[in-house]
Amino acid sequence: MTSPALTSLGPLADPDAVLAGYLDHVATLGLSGGAIRGRTRIAGGFLAEHPDLRDWMTRPAADRLIELRSTGAWPLLCHVIGRGELRLDLEFAAVKNLTGLGRAVEARDPDGFTAARTTGLALGAAPSWVETVLGECLAVLLAWHGGHISSVSTDTIDDFDAALTATQSIPPSSRRAYHNRIAGLRQMLFQARIVDTPPRRRSWTRSYPQRFADAPMADAIRATLLRYVTVRASVLRPKSVESLINDLLPFADYLTTAHPEVTSLEDLDRSHIEGFLVWNRTRSWRGQRAAAGTGRTISKAVIQSTVLSVRNLLDDITEWGWEQAPTRRLVFAADVPKLDQPLPRALPPDIDAAVMNAVARLNDSFARIGLTVLRGAGLRVGELLDLELGSVIDYGPAGTWLKVPLGKLATERMVPLAATTITALDQWTTRRGVCRPLPHPRTGALTDFLFVAHGRRLGQTRLRNGLLAAVESCGLRGNGGAPLVVTPHQLRHTWATELANAGMSLQALMALLGHVTPQMTLRYATLASPTLREAYDQAMGKMRRRFTLTPVGKPIVPDTVSWLGSEMLKTPVAHGYCFRHEAAGACPYANICETCDNFVTGPEFRGALEAQRTDIAVLEADARDHRVADALTDHLRRLDR
16 A cells, blocks of 8 residues: 555655755764764665655565665665655555664654653553554554644544555554554543544444445335434434344344345234244344354343334334334234343342452452442442542531432432442542543533543443452352352342341432332342341241140140130230231221120120120110210310310
């Protein structure tokens, strides 16, 4: 590949001027007289043979390499390229050892290289890596493109990256090394404010049209699906749009493969949907490892998500009145698979203690601090990674709280922090260093994220690896002797379960967890909490007292007197016992117990019952004379006044 924009170069000086400039440079190198005479002879001979160096640079890279090896004229070419009077092509850079090129290019822009070097070191990169990026990537880019560092843009780096990819003579190992250096260069130039585009984890992503263009399907179906995704993307988050596309593409794939006669969604009938539902339950996974022949099938959650997306698609375009809408509803609620509702996977107290003690000894500071914060504040991993500077707020007497940003359910919340969690956050903030604000993936707004290193946002891989290392170090084993599987999200379950077991109300726990529906929090109420255990023990104790095993030689059904004398659930009243359960609340008719179904008396109350019967007769006589009724009426009138 030839150098870019050769026509933008100024006129190359005549060979004598080039030689004179080179010899002036050689004189500053502090070489011996013999070395200077040798370089003078080599440069003079080479320029006499090739007075037009640009014309020589157009020759095949292999021929140029052979000639340079025989003549030793590379220092001359290196000097001319460094001055910006000659461009380096990448085919030649792929076969030639570029020793000395970095110093030559830096000599024409020392301030720019100093700024980039300072930024790289401030990001915490190793000095050797900084020099590799500057000397073996930035210098090559400027030698290929020309100009100074201040003129480098994101497009310049993209073009350089693409040119390296297209260069056939670069071996795969060297190409990978170049891509790693380019990633480091993007980071340094962004932090140095030379470019304003932040580094991306992926160099590019396919657009919606590209995703659907790559999948075989009828043109009318492709147009409808693309239109639908575009409309939904206006209100959905990027990840939700990605999930929607991943659900609709298999549906289009099924129609293309199983029903090629269906060229429009309006041609669909119920039989097509029924076939898709059966196929969808056993289809293979479309992930990156699907081609490895693992035979992995999709999960129940993906099965449900796909059916829901297809149902919403057909219902929406029907309600919106699109031309390709089916004439009737085809997917019903009964077609949507029901997902299991597992309990939160909280760690038992002994395993929780062992794991967190091992986490405290991890060498990786991010894993150590991040997992401590996850466990101490009950965060989701995404919420932890999205924490911003200033998220820790001291409310004085109310203590220190953590402001959890918008996360999975698009809600913010405040979580009180314990001393251990505060200490961990303080440790990270102290060593975080300076980082240029990065665009938020959700809003695009420039944000000072808390968990960054070397100018980049940190991901969850180090958290997972750190947790695996902690579990391995404390020797925890699962079934079959394999290491116990513990995920970062289980730390959140453990935190919430601990609070539920301590007696926290579900309303308060719902607020701390950031749940938007009580059903999400009610799962923690079904765990083995002391409250449930106490209620169970009380109930079992009452049942044991009421339903006791009959000793040998005694009747299975006791007589009434023995039954009344046994220990059972009963409340003494004036002349008997009430079996009304306390869950039914207070009895509103405590003065007429004898007529209640819950009332049972005993022989010890015979005298009281006879006396009461006599009193009832007296009251009956009073009632006939209306004395009691008149008295009650008088009492009510006084209350009204």
